Amino acid sequence: xxxxxxxFATLLLVLVFFYxxxxxxxxxxxxxxxxxSKWNGFSTRWYERLTERDDLVAALGxxxxxxxxxxxxxxxxxxxxxxxxxxxxxxxxxxxRLLVAxxxxxxxxxxxxxxxxLFISFGLKLSLFTIxxxxxxxxLSYVALVVQARLQDFDFNAVEAARDLGxxxxxxxxxxxxxxxxxxxxxxxxxxxxxxxxxxxxxxxVKGPGSDTLPTLVYxxxxxxxxxxxxxxxxxxxxxxxxxxxxxxxxxxxxxPSSI
Amino acid sequence: MASYLRFENVTRxxxxxxxxxxxxxxxxxxxxxxxxxxxxxxxxxxLRMAAGFDKPDAGRILLDxxxxxxxPPDKRPVNTVFQSYALxxxxxxxxxxxxGPKIAKWPQDAITRGVDEMLDxxxxxxxxxxxxxxxxxGMKQRVAIARALVxxxxxxxxxxxxxxxxxxLRQRLLVELDAIHDEVGITFIxxxxxxxxxxxxxxRIAVMNKGTIEQVGPPAEIxxxxxxxxxxxFIGDTNFLDGRVTEAIDPRFSxxxxxxxxxxxxxxxxxxxPGDRVHLSLRPEKLLVSREQPSSSDLENAIAGKVEDVIYxxxxxxxxxxxxxxxxxxxxxxxxxxxxxxxxxxGDTVWLxxxxxxxxxxxxxxxxxEGLLTLPDEDS
Amino acid sequence: MNKERRSEILATAxxxxxxxxxxxxxxxIIFAIAFRxxxxxxxxxEGWSLDxxxxxxxxxxxxxxxxxxxISALTTAACIALSLPVAYAMARLTPVWRSRVLLLVIxxxxxxxxxxxxxxxxxxxxxxxxxxxLRGLHLIGPNDRLLGxxxxxxxxxxxxxxxxxxxxxxxxxxxxDFGLLDAARDLGxxxxxxxFGVFVPGVRQGIITAFLVVFIPMLGSxxxxxxxxxxxxxxxxxxxxxxxxxxRNLPEAAALSGALALLVLAPMFLRRKEKPQ
Numbered sequence: 001x002x003x004x005x006x007x008f009a010t011l012l013l014v015l016v017f018f019y020x021x022x023x024x025x026x027x028x029x030x031x032x033x034x035x036x037s038k039w040n041g042f043s044t045r046w047y048e049r050l051t052e053r054d055d056l057v058a059a060l061g062x063x064x065x066x067x068x069x070x071x072x073x074x075x076x077x078x079x080x081x082x083x084x085x086x087x088x089x090x091x092x093x094x095x096x097r098l099l100v101a102x103x104x105x106x107x108x109x110x111x112x113x114x115x116x117x118l119f120i121s122f123g124l125k126l127s128l129f130t131i132x133x134x135x136x137x138x139x140l141s142y143v144a145l146v147v148q149a150r151l152q153d154f155d156f157n158a159v160e161a162a163r164d165l166g167x168x169x170x171x172x173x174x175x176x177x178x179x180x181x182x183x184x185x186x187x188x189x190x191x192x193x194x195x196x197x198x199x200x201x202x203x204x205x206v207k208g209p210g211s212d213t214l215p216t217l218v219y220x221x222x223x224x225x226x227x228x229x230x231x232x233x234x235x236x237x238x239x240x241x242x243x244x245x246x247x248x249x250x251x252x253x254x255x256x257p258s259s260i
Numbered sequence: 261m262a263s264y265l266r267f268e269n270v271t272r273x274x275x276x277x278x279x280x281x282x283x284x285x286x287x288x289x290x291x292x293x294x295x296x297x298x299x300x301x302x303x304x305x306x307l308r309m310a311a312g313f314d315k316p317d318a319g320r321i322l323l324d325x326x327x328x329x330x331x332p333p334d335k336r337p338v339n340t341v342f343q344s345y346a347l348x349x350x351x352x353x354x355x356x357x358x359x360g361p362k363i364a365k366w367p368q369d370a371i372t373r374g375v376d377e378m379l380d381x382x383x384x385x386x387x388x389x390x391x392x393x394x395x396x397x398g399m400k401q402r403v404a405i406a407r408a409l410v411x412x413x414x415x416x417x418x419x420x421x422x423x424x425x426x427x428x429l430r431q432r433l434l435v436e437l438d439a440i441h442d443e444v445g446i447t448f449i450x451x452x453x454x455x456x457x458x459x460x461x462x463x464r465i466a467v468m469n470k471g472t473i474e475q476v477g478p479p480a481e482i483x484x485x486x487x488x489x490x491x492x493x494f495i496g497d498t499n500f501l502d503g504r505v506t507e508a509i510d511p512r513f514s515x516x517x518x519x520x521x522x523x524x525x526x527x528x529x530x531x532x533x534p535g536d537r538v539h540l541s542l543r544p545e546k547l548l549v550s551r552e553q554p555s556s557s558d559l560e561n562a563i564a565g566k567v568e569d570v571i572y573x574x575x576x577x578x579x580x581x582x583x584x585x586x587x588x589x590x591x592x593x594x595x596x597x598x599x600x601x602x603x604x605x606x607g608d609t610v611w612l613x614x615x616x617x618x619x620x621x622x623x624x625x626x627x628x629x630e631g632l633l634t635l636p637d638e639d640s
Numbered sequence: 641m642n643k644e645r646r647s648e649i650l651a652t653a654x655x656x657x658x659x660x661x662x663x664x665x666x667x668x669i670i671f672a673i674a675f676r677x678x679x680x681x682x683x684x685x686e687g688w689s690l691d692x693x694x695x696x697x698x699x700x701x702x703x704x705x706x707x708x709x710x711i712s713a714l715t716t717a718a719c720i721a722l723s724l725p726v727a728y729a730m731a732r733l734t735p736v737w738r739s740r741v742l743l744l745v746i747x748x749x750x751x752x753x754x755x756x757x758x759x760x761x762x763x764x765x766x767x768x769x770x771x772x773x774l775r776g777l778h779l780i781g782p783n784d785r786l787l788g789x790x791x792x793x794x795x796x797x798x799x800x801x802x803x804x805x806x807x808x809x810x811x812x813x814x815x816x817d818f819g820l821l822d823a824a825r826d827l828g829x830x831x832x833x834x835x836f837g838v839f840v841p842g843v844r845q846g847i848i849t850a851f852l853v854v855f856i857p858m859l860g861s862x863x864x865x866x867x868x869x870x871x872x873x874x875x876x877x878x879x880x881x882x883x884x885x886x887x888r889n890l891p892e893a894a895a896l897s898g899a900l901a902l903l904v905l906a907p908m909f910l911r912r913k914e915k916p917q
Contacts, residue, residue, distance in 0.1 A: 006725060007725035007726070007728045007729035007732075008729045010722065010725040010726055010729065011725070011726045011729040011730065011741070014722060014726050014745075014802065014806075015741075015744055015745075017799065017802075018744070018745070018748045018799075018802075018803075019748070020763075021756060021759035021760055021763060021799070022748065022751065022756070022759065024759055024762065024763055025755065025758075025759045025762075028762065035767065076654070077654050077655045077658055078655065080651045080652075080654050080655055081651075081652070081654075081655035081656075083651045084648060084651035084652035084655070084656075087648045090648060092648070092649070092652060093648075093652070095656075096652055096655070096656050099655075099656060099659040099660065099663065099664065100655065100659065102659070102663050102664075103659070103663060105852070105853075105856055105857075105904075106663070106667075106860075106904070107856065107857050107859060107860020107861075107877070107900070107904060108857070108860060108862070109860040109861075109862045109877045109880055109881070109897075109900075110667075110670075110860055110897055110900060110901055110904070111663075111666075113670065113880060113884070113893065113894070113897045114663075114666030114667050114669060114670050114897070115662065115666050116884075117666060117669045117670060117673050117890070117894060118662070118665060118666040118669055120684070120890070121669055121673075133662065134662070136658070136662075137658070137659070137662040137663060140655055140658065140659070141659075144655065194750055197752070198750075198752050198753055200753060200754045200863060201862055201863060205884075215752065215753075215754045218754055218755070218758070219754050219863075222754075222758050222761070222867065228762075231755075231758060235752070235755040235758070235759070238751070238752055238755065239751055239752075239755075242747075242750050242751050242752070243747070245750070246743075246746075246747055246750050250743070
């Protein structure tokens, strides 16, 4: 029987569709022309221009600070949440599960708007700090999701074995549970880190004046049509970093031989 | 004999389900003691209570005269070999074995010596640096045993340690386990649902059913002298007959009327008087199948029947023979099997013969235990 | 309280309290502030007022709502229509290729969202290669624009959300028993008939999930219409941002957000009903 080729053709087209704009950006970042529509020879001048933009460097610094803080905090909170959610029959966990799910489904604009109103209501000054609080909130849920998946095929007998061999509860946690879950927690942390770096909408709502992150600054530049080729160069570098992060996280989340 | 590990009126309930019901067991120092029973009989719960992962709702557990019931697992001088091995996947074989000694803060040279001794014992010195994922199932199991034994526990608890392995490997590891037991000489408590494993490794077996102990004794006693229909049917295969005692022949033997095929001679395994209703367990391999009527003797029973089913197993053949309302299972070894031999076939009339000593009177009979017996397909 | 329960509560408390504080309370505040008066200089006044909620009755809002629903529905339909054959094809690949392609599908979603939309803005630019090409082929007129219209918003939205609809559909397709398709063919069904009559119903649960993960966030879409759309493609999200940042009318922004929140909650209830099956 002849297999239909149509689905495979669609798959191929979709993959082209996915990577076309990305390739276009990278290519254009080496375009000597100021305008994307004309190819005017190869140049690295936009990359050189990048180094002169102190505001971009400052925004990158802010993004990294926020992402680091948000991913670390959400790793702790999300891991605790994943452990708690293991208690399946508990009413408390039903409510907890719902709460953890809300940031995953709530549109960003509502999350940004509601957090803005919260900070205003409590008289909190909008700053890098409020951005970090907002980022921890949505990162938490993603970390919980990733760690929960890891916990599903976690062999709790290993923890019992540690206790049996004389380890106290704390020793068993530190010497067995944590090392075994570390790849999952780290993968969750990495996901949190990229989500935080990536976020524009929520950040835009809860950022104070002058506390720009990379996405909000880039967005403002695009809106003002200012230095667009520089954005291409910056984007290419960010893509490179993203691909590196994906590669690392692939190594981490790859099923360990023991779980086969 | 003094008891070393003692379960005293131990009960454990999970909600409305009683997993272990008022169990009393005395285990001697140095013996290999098996807890044998079908899944859900409470054997694993009992073991987990000995290890400290579970606490009895009532009763206590004593080790060497001391009450260990309230102690957490890390404070008990017992170690467990888990069914799923539960090796630490992030640690090498050596570090897995060294886990207990390190926690117990042995001096470094003592740890090295202890681990090396264990690696010798399980013959895995060449694999000491490997991670568990790189080992075969049998090797993992040996590491799990070494990891427990290195701590010199007073009792080693083994929870279905061979269940995950294939048959040949299981048989080999059983021999190894026996050798290890001889070498270290500590008390082994072995949980299994496999009667063959329990028979071959144990000094004594406790057969469990529905949270209670049905019988405790050496393997041969459990097999040859089962107290209840459950023990008789769970260990090996058997035939159940019920009848009424009609006359006492002498202090050791009685005559008994079995509905449908007349009078047979039975051994008085328990005191009986004429008029008693008795239940008899008759193992298939004790029944001799012959095509000719055997010459009768005082203590031999012989009844005629029709072959309803024949299954050839290689080392032996199994016959189901219809005798009145009974359908008896008999097994014949082929010691000098010849292909041209006239063995009984479907529809043949044959004689079943057994010595009165080969039947055994049960103290307790429950009709539901018949369900444990192997039966041929009714259609075949 | 037993030990087990105590350790459960101890593990629950941090995330539970955090999410209550930064998700539950803020959503409630949205509804509260919708009933506050706006100050002319921006900010929230004292006392209570129905002005903001009443403003939702303006006819312009009705067309805004309908447009938002329309764009979201178009995007969702396009995503699912593309994801079905893609998920089918992926599930039929060998395991090695399956994980490779899966990675290829996920990676774009890891790259920066703003940058991806920016790339499309350049591709669709009036003087861009694509516009020149289409003009050369006389597919569009000399004054037609690729940017600023509904098509651009839907195209870029599909680009953004396609991975989200492929993943649940792929998960469902992976569990699908492809022997059923052979059975359908064996019983005389043409390939297309087998695909729509057997495969599509077989991955029904995946379609529902794909619908929810695309449609709900689409309702709150803001960046895509802002960057590649025009005045005719404004969605609720754009209006919220406008009320908030340009008009400085927080109560009206809150009232709109509250309305959007209710709109989003409706399909979520649908999902809760769907769960027990």
